[in-house]
Amino acid sequence: MNIGEIARRAGVSRSTVSVALSGKRPVSEETRRKIQRVIDELGYRPNASARALANGRTNTIGLVFPPAGNHYTGMQLDFIGSVVEAAAAHDYDVLLSPSGVDSDRSFQRMLGERRVDGAILMEIRLEDDRVDHLAALGFPSVAIGRTAHPEGTWWVGLDHTALAAACVHHLADLGHRRVAFVNRPEQLLRAGYESAHRGLDGFTKAAAERGLTVRTYCCGDDAASGQACLEQILLDDPATTALVTLNEAALGGLYRGLAQAGRHVPRDFSVTGVVAGRWAETVTPQLTAADVPAEEMGRHAVDLLVERIDQPDAPPRHHLLAPPISLRASTGPGTGTPSTETR
Amino acid sequence: MNIGEIARRAGVSRSTVSVALSGKRPVSEETRRKIQRVIDELGYRPNASARALANGRTNTIGLVFPPAGNHYTGMQLDFIGSVVEAAAAHDYDVLLSPSGVDSDRSFQRMLGERRVDGAILMEIRLEDDRVDHLAALGFPSVAIGRTAHPEGTWWVGLDHTALAAACVHHLADLGHRRVAFVNRPEQLLRAGYESAHRGLDGFTKAAAERGLTVRTYCCGDDAASGQACLEQILLDDPATTALVTLNEAALGGLYRGLAQAGRHVPRDFSVTGVVAGRWAETVTPQLTAADVPAEEMGRHAVDLLVERIDQPDAPPRHHLLAPPISLRASTGPGTGTPSTETR
DNA sequence: CAGCACTATCGAACCGGTTCGACAACGCTC
DNA sequence: GAGCGTTGTCGAACCGGTTCGATAGTGCTG
Numbered sequence: 001m002n003i004g005e006i007a008r009r010a011g012v013s014r015s016t017v018s019v020a021l022s023g024k025r026p027v028s029e030e031t032r033r034k035i036q037r038v039i040d041e042l043g044y045r046p047n048a049s050a051r052a053l054a055n056g057r058t059n060t061i062g063l064v065f066p067p068a069g070n071h072y073t074g075m076q077l078d079f080i081g082s083v084v085e086a087a088a089a090h091d092y093d094v095l096l097s098p099s100g101v102d103s104d105r106s107f108q109r110m111l112g113e114r115r116v117d118g119a120i121l122m123e124i125r126l127e128d129d130r131v132d133h134l135a136a137l138g139f140p141s142v143a144i145g146r147t148a149h150p151e152g153t154w155w156v157g158l159d160h161t162a163l164a165a166a167c168v169h170h171l172a173d174l175g176h177r178r179v180a181f182v183n184r185p186e187q188l189l190r191a192g193y194e195s196a197h198r199g200l201d202g203f204t205k206a207a208a209e210r211g212l213t214v215r216t217y218c219c220g221d222d223a224a225s226g227q228a229c230l231e232q233i234l235l236d237d238p239a240t241t242a243l244v245t246l247n248e249a250a251l252g253g254l255y256r257g258l259a260q261a262g263r264h265v266p267r268d269f270s271v272t273g274v275v276a277g278r279w280a281e282t283v284t285p286q287l288t289a290a291d292v293p294a295e296e297m298g299r300h301a302v303d304l305l306v307e308r309i310d311q312p313d314a315p316p317r318h319h320l321l322a323p324p325i326s327l328r329a330s331t332g333p334g335t336g337t338p339s340t341e342t343r
Numbered sequence: 344m345n346i347g348e349i350a351r352r353a354g355v356s357r358s359t360v361s362v363a364l365s366g367k368r369p370v371s372e373e374t375r376r377k378i379q380r381v382i383d384e385l386g387y388r389p390n391a392s393a394r395a396l397a398n399g400r401t402n403t404i405g406l407v408f409p410p411a412g413n414h415y416t417g418m419q420l421d422f423i424g425s426v427v428e429a430a431a432a433h434d435y436d437v438l439l440s441p442s443g444v445d446s447d448r449s450f451q452r453m454l455g456e457r458r459v460d461g462a463i464l465m466e467i468r469l470e471d472d473r474v475d476h477l478a479a480l481g482f483p484s485v486a487i488g489r490t491a492h493p494e495g496t497w498w499v500g501l502d503h504t505a506l507a508a509a510c511v512h513h514l515a516d517l518g519h520r521r522v523a524f525v526n527r528p529e530q531l532l533r534a535g536y537e538s539a540h541r542g543l544d545g546f547t548k549a550a551a552e553r554g555l556t557v558r559t560y561c562c563g564d565d566a567a568s569g570q571a572c573l574e575q576i577l578l579d580d581p582a583t584t585a586l587v588t589l590n591e592a593a594l595g596g597l598y599r600g601l602a603q604a605g606r607h608v609p610r611d612f613s614v615t616g617v618v619a620g621r622w623a624e625t626v627t628p629q630l631t632a633a634d635v636p637a638e639e640m641g642r643h644a645v646d647l648l649v650e651r652i653d654q655p656d657a658p659p660r661h662h663l664l665a666p667p668i669s670l671r672a673s674t675g676p677g678t679g680t681p682s683t684e685t686r
Numbered sequence: 687c688a689g690c691a692c693t694a695t696c697g698a699a700c701c702g703g704t705t706c707g708a709c710a711a712c713g714c715t716c
Numbered sequence: 717g718a719g720c721g722t723t724g725t726c727g728a729a730c731c732g733g734t735t736c737g738a739t740a741g742t743g744c745t746g
Contacts, residue, residue, distance in 0.1 A: 004732075014732090046733065047731085050731070051734080055734065055735090
């Protein structure tokens with residue numbers, strides 16, 4: 001069923017059907033009803049490809065997300081879900097693009113072949129050629145995270161510097177003096193991932209400010225790595241009494257490592273960090289953490305992107321979020337002399 | 344840049360450019376090189392909408408996934424990731440469609456407006472009108488899960504009946520006599536979700552076969568519900584020594600509930616169930632479970648769907664997976680008289 | 687009732703590709 | 717050297733919409 005068939009059955013021209021549907025020109029009430037009746041009868045829906053071809057809009061946004069190689073975290077899942085919902089509210093679909101090994105290929109598909117009207121980029125790096133590339137093209141896009149030079153670009157970000165610092169201050173206030181930092185995997189840090197860098201930065205500066213003794217670690221995105229990382233921490237400095245982590249996927253492993261070393265949380269050891277709230281609540285004791293507002297970030301990103309698509313010349317906008325630390329049950333007073341009994 | 348511009352600069356007709364690109368007719372080597380040079384120079388890529396309109400194929404598959412309302416589980420995340428990768432390997436994009444409150448709306452968008460060549464349906468119900476609808480339309484689709492009458496349809500499923508039964512046998516072999524079953528939320532069970540029903544079925548039958556005393560529970564998809572559910576289990580029958588769960592999101596809460604009731608896992612209480620392997624390893628002790636092969640399911644689903652798109656008249660195919668139980672650390676001998684000390 | 691404005695509709699052109707029949711140029715056979 | 721098949725290219729039609737200038741019909745004004 002195409003628009004010509006509808007027109008024939010309603011006894012009008014194709015353009016009249018088009019106009020009746022779009023409302024861009026006046027159509028008599030009688031004609032409109034006649035057309036509507038035929039449409040309802042046949043269950044007609046205009047072909048998206050044809051429409052996209054004619055008016056240069058696909059009504060689809062691209063979501064460029066990290067390859068499955070790095071494991072997904074709960075935060076990313078929540079984010080994807082909220083993007084899809086927010087997009088639906090604006091009448092947009094979401095096309096997924098793995099920015100994997102040959103990120104160029106899928107990038108070319110989405111942009112070069114004009115499959116999408118705009119794109120949301122996840123897992124931003126401080127120096128990100130994708131952002132630069134899109135900026136040069138003037139292609140509507142919103143980055144999740146901010147590059148080293150975010151001026152003139154559109155983005156929604158988490159203030160990892162401030163959040164990591166807040167974690168440090170929280171621990172310092174509790175009396176902890178020897179604190180470890182558990183970052184994302186080394187390869188991501190080396191690749192320049194924004195959250196890993198700014199988080200490390202915020203941690204290091206705040207720790208220096210408070211005169212803490214610190215060690216920083218990179219840790220794979222899985223439980224086994226978390227456990228190994230924790231063993232290393234206690235090996236390097238058994239007097240460590242707390243840690244801050246950005247690594248959601250390693251959290252379960254960190255907890256396991258602590259349990260096996262006989263350190264009770266929070267009595268002997270405090271744990272905090274930056275983690276999506278829903279996932280902070282799955283561990284026992286529940287994690288005191290800066291809750292990543294994935295849902296809010298998704299909504300903001302879509303809102304900004306749609307705004308930018310609608311008005312290509314609007315001045316750049318952004319949102320920098322810094323949620324407060326949610327006090328749960330994984331941090332407590334630091335004694336300076338942790339009990340070291342093994343079970 | 345469109346195909347006409349390329350043709351003009353290469354001094355040939357539009358059809359020659361098209362043919363040179365598709366290779367569907369012979370083109371002289373010289374002409375081909377001339378065209379290729381111009382294309383490389385200008386970075387031309389054919390417009391996806393125009394191509395889709397012309398040959399009736401969008402090269403996109405739709406992934407109909409559950410609304411954000413039900414919390415996402417790690418398994419779903421892994422699944423989505425693998426679908427995207429497998430699709431990319433077949434040169435397909437993936438369009439996400441929330442099958443939310445007004446599932447019809449997004450369904451209509453994807454199918455009615457021909458945005459996709461085929462669809463993968465998640466969260467199947469025993470009686471699923473979406474599956475029936477698509478079958479009636481003859482629209483290529485693959486269901487993740489099988490309906491009550493899967494004959495004649497394409498699907499990839501997990502044998503929840505067998506898996507739940509395997510969990511029961513594992514526990515019975517260890518000597519457990521009083522076992523609880525923790526299912527997905529009640530609203531999902533009532534709505535007829537396949538995994539919830541078949542899992543419950545397999546559990547109940549196997550338990551009867553082994554003469555176990557059982558109670559079954561529905562539990563919300565979050566840690567707090569898991570904790571509450573566990574309290575209820577011990578309240579209803581303090582002599583319970585083991586549980587089987589399908590509810591990945593509640594797992595952390597179940598563990599917390601056990602810890603707070605002073606039941607040590609696996610010494611006093613055994614836990615097992617059907618959970619994605621990666622997530623079974625995040626809890627301590629690591630969960631002995633039938634590992635949901637989300638990655639494999641995603642690959643299979645895409646392979647089947649692409650096959651069906653390419654040959655619309657092929658006979659229905661399916662994959663029923665029943666991974667073995669991975670022995671980890673959360674189950675142990677059932678004493679019949681559990682210790683009930685509180686800490 | 688001529689002139690005008692306004693409303694409703696039509697037809698043609700266009701978006702950017704693909705497909706296919708027509709045809710020219712060429713080499714081969716008999 | 718007439719007849720034939722092959723190869724390479726072109727032009728027109730088509731996919732299913734949207735847009736816009738042209739035009740017919742209507743009611744109002746002076």
